[in-house]
Amino acid sequence: MTAEQTRQFIEGGEWESIAVELRPVKDRTGSGNINPFYVFRTFKFTAGNKFVCTVINYADAGGKVPLVKIVIKGHNKWQDANGIVNGAWNVDYIADEAYEIIPLHLGFSDALNKAPLNGLNKWEVGIMQDIKAKAFLAFGLAEGQIYIDYDLIYIFNELLFMGSKHVDGRAFDSPENRPTNLQIPLKRKL
Template sequence: MYYLHLQNKGNNFAISIIKIMTIAQTKQFIQSSEWVSIVTELRPSKDRATGNIKPFYLWRTFKFSPGDKFECTVINYADAGGKVPLVKIVIKGHNVWQGEHPIVKGAYNVDYVADEAYEITPLHQGFADAVNQAPANGLNKWEVNVMQDIKAKTFPAFGLAEGQIYVDYDLVYILNDLLFMGSKHVDGRAFDTPENRPTNLQIPLMKK
């Protein structure tokens, strides 16, 4: 499906044609490439200890494959320029498509279910020291460049409990070969429940 978009530019009007993809078309399209951040991204994040909002700098890479499978890699940085990496997070699992999202025609609710892996690799001694302050059963002491899978394990730093499979309640929208997902809430809430699903669009990912 296509629709015309009319934009007023001064005394002139510009008309563009926008394709609206079905869920099936969207699934096929996102599997056609690896998706990466355009620049180091900034998100609001809530400090679990104090409740204060703080900046979260990151770089994302997404891969989608048949069978509604996904792999997401996130590098978290200490700085806006992405020069000081803190931790690498790799989440692997399945997508559950939940129908249209009301934000824009062609956007769809998607749940990211981390039922295959939730891998954490400290890249900075400061991060390793911080998470070692709250030891968890089933995990070794955290060391730089040593990965541990926290799937279904207690991990207080990320608010995860024993036996819990993490789910991110998000959205997907394609426009002009760019992949949009949900923008984090300004109060730092995670997408950890259907009620906390995003209501706006995050800076897009581009094809690698």
């Protein structure tokens, strides 16, 4: 598929994880440890290259204990072909509309409250705060920074593949950190 065919195929649809996914994440304390990150993802793609990504992070692999809901809204910037497989395209997810955090577990909100609030309100379960362009150390964000996820998109057998997180826990926070493998696919939500 061309980039335009891929964009048209995903647009207007809602895509979701097949099951809770395991992803590696680098410990933000500087220890260098890699921790498991259990997530369920939903993506919506709409006209104007807009997207909404909703991620529920769980404490367990079975998805029984939700910790936080993250809703990222913004624009996609389609780039060149990705050499991983014919038909894969580099896509930047630019979180220029919203980066909403909703704690779903008291332990998670308590952990967030241990870090400097930097103009945010105290974190409470079920209360959303938008961290777009705000300093938020827990997610590695600096004041004024609009987060960009440098990723890829590939369609195969009606499934939507994106990039697999790096085994060393690096984020897709620069073009050099763009993924080099495919992740577990998303299915079209019925």
